[in-house]
Amino acid sequence: MHWHILGAGAMGCLFAAQLDRQKIPLTLLLRSTKENQSEITLDIEGVSGASQHQLAVQACSAKGQIDYLLVMTKAYDVLPAVTSVVQRLSPQSVILLLSNGIGFAEQIQRNHPQLQLALGTTTEGAFRRGPWQIQHAGLGSTRIGQAATTATPAWFEDWRSSLSDCHWDRQISAAQWRKLAINCAINPLSALEGCRNGELASKPALAAKVRELCAEMTLIGQAAGQCAAVSGLEHKVFEVIKATAANRSSMLQDITAGRRTEIDYINGYADRCARQFAVEAPLNRELLEALRQLEQARFP
Known part of the structure; x- marks a missing residue:
């Protein structure tokens, strides 16, 4: 499974690094990229150890189908961010919303009712030390779920294997x-x-x-x-x-x-x-x- 990640802040980068450690293919989606820019070097330090990651990057406006999308922007940017790539999504695409707060999922459902949403919450802690430099400040628990879904989907294995404490929650709300x-x-x-x-x-x-x-x-x-x-x-x-x-x-x-x-x-x-x-x-x-x-x- 290839994940595209919207949100290059501290938490989005941290989760990208966690996926990359498990060799799970991913691409960071940026609002814009420099000419001929196709990757960045991400440095992680902190409770999960020090590591460096060469990650693929792509402008949101690029072409190509997105099958698995993680959204970790600020809450007020969730709807604009998803809208910026909606032409690359299909009703079969999985969109995992892991931003802070409540209310943005309802906004997406009103504006893009064809999309399939999964929801999550995390208590992992991270902050940015500099450009593409992230401090993993604290280990936490991550819970992911999907309304009206009883069986754990196959794509959740990417998250279970990448995070130290991650659970499928049938009561995600x-x-x-x-x-x-x-x-x-x-x-x-x-x-x-x-x-x-x-x-x-x-x-x-x-x-x-x-x-x-x-x-x-x-x-x-x-x-x-x-x-x-x-x-x-x-x-x-x-x-x-x-x-x-x-x-x-x-x-x-x-x-x-x-x-x-x-x-x-x-x-x-x-x-x-x-x-x-x-x-x-x-x-x-x-x-x-x-x-x-x-x-x-x-x-x-």
Whole structure:
């Protein structure tokens, strides 16, 4: 199986390297390539060891059928990225969405209902050290699934063999909701406070807000029919904070780098659910509006 990968950020490159280690054919899809550019050299360092990879690259506008597509762009880029290669996809193509947040799959289904989507979530950690230089910052668990699919598909073997902890999840929506709820309690607060994750537990005022966000997300999840996903949420969130105490959340990294955040697909999605089910979640909405105002000031 030959995988094409949309998303040359830290996580897309990390997963490309993991596939390449297993000799699985792949091509990185770039918005544009330099004249006669056909490959790049990718360096990986960190918890999975040091390695170098010569990977094929191709412009999104290139020709040729895509049978297996991994999408690991920012959440707000998922639909534009898939649309940029839609002429290369068929109803039989497998499109695996492993971006952060919830909501982009529905956008694709509305705009391109013929496409076959698989969904995933990961807690692997990585960041970019320089051009085509990636630091694998933390091992994590990856869960992949597909609605209305009971049998594990043959293509999943590529992922099971490439990642140290990867599972086919027949309840993938619950896994996505669990990660969403955790992100809602950690990311915006750390981004607005400009603090590492550990401070959300060590500072009493911030810890109180984390607990309040957990309570709100529990009510929203229960109303949305995701009771299992939000069961014991507060305990799980503080476990994640402890395990990632020295880390800066992806949202804080985006703010620091002057990039758009994925707030509309994290707390924004939670807010839309709260409105839909008439659940009061004022702190989530307050943080959402604060991040949106910050972004509007930077991206008018």
